[in-house]
Amino acid sequence: MTEYDKFAELYERHFAQDFKQRVLPVLQKLLLHSLAPAAHILELCCGPGSITQALAERGYRLTGVDLSGPMLQLARRNVPEATFLHEDVRCFRTSGTFDAALCFFNSFAHMLSPEDLTSAFQQVNAALKPHGTFLFDISMEEAYRTKWRGSFSRIEPDAVWICCPSYDSAQRMATNRITLFEPSNSALWSRNDFEIRQRCHSHQQILSALKNSGFGQIEVFDAERDLDMSGEAGRSFFYAVNR
Numbered sequence: 001m002t003e004y005d006k007f008a009e010l011y012e013r014h015f016a017q018d019f020k021q022r023v024l025p026v027l028q029k030l031l032l033h034s035l036a037p038a039a040h041i042l043e044l045c046c047g048p049g050s051i052t053q054a055l056a057e058r059g060y061r062l063t064g065v066d067l068s069g070p071m072l073q074l075a076r077r078n079v080p081e082a083t084f085l086h087e088d089v090r091c092f093r094t095s096g097t098f099d100a101a102l103c104f105f106n107s108f109a110h111m112l113s114p115e116d117l118t119s120a121f122q123q124v125n126a127a128l129k130p131h132g133t134f135l136f137d138i139s140m141e142e143a144y145r146t147k148w149r150g151s152f153s154r155i156e157p158d159a160v161w162i163c164c165p166s167y168d169s170a171q172r173m174a175t176n177r178i179t180l181f182e183p184s185n186s187a188l189w190s191r192n193d194f195e196i197r198q199r200c201h202s203h204q205q206i207l208s209a210l211k212n213s214g215f216g217q218i219e220v221f222d223a224e225r226d227l228d229m230s231g232e233a234g235r236s237f238f239y240a241v242n243r
Contacts, residue, residue, distance in 0.1 A: 049075030143234025
């Protein structure tokens with residue numbers, strides 16, 4: 001079980017859909033314009049399949065990978081025509097090769113060491129065709145220092161939750177502390193407290209992991225300054241080509 005198992009439906013409802021709308025123009029600009037119609041795309045950490053669904057509607061063939069079973073249940077419901085694998089991105093295997101791979105919404109920050117990050121990149125490289133392309137976004141320290149503080153919450157008929165983000169700059173570790181209340185029967189609600197941790201990888205660690213995994217022609221874009229994603233200072237997009 002992953003911590004996201006406990007948060008899957010709320011994640012889909014309040015986070016995934018919003019980010020999908022903001023990232024699709026970036027995806028088109030940096031990756032999709034160069035792909036052939038019906039290209040086969042691999043999506044790492046696909047979650048509930050929000051981006052998978054948008055790409056399937058455009059005619060691409062999709063395979064998604066995620067470690068959370070409840071996330072994949074939502075993905076299979078949302079995109080029944082896609083293939084989904086319940087595997088760890090650090091050690092997954094596929095039967096075919098792909099024209100492109102992508103991973104969004106800071107998912108690689110859940111690789112908590114440079115070694116884990118390199119392992120994930122190696123699996124992606126092995127799954128791509130020669131000269132296949134790889135696009136992902138990740139939060140840099142600017143984002144953690146400016147945004148990971150305070151708290152935010154939501155009250156709904158079927159759930160009440162509060163999230164308290166924090167960032168330890170010395171350890172380069174970020175934590176979302178979440179308290180979730182959900183109805184357990186007609187009269188009572190249950191409480192669930194859990195943490196989701198992320199690593200702030202440095203620019204050099206990411207570049208080294210890509211190069212050591214066989215990627216070349218690496219380009220880096222700042223989401224706000226280069227790609228017009230307002231309010232996303234500190235988020236970077238990395239584009240790399242399989243050698």
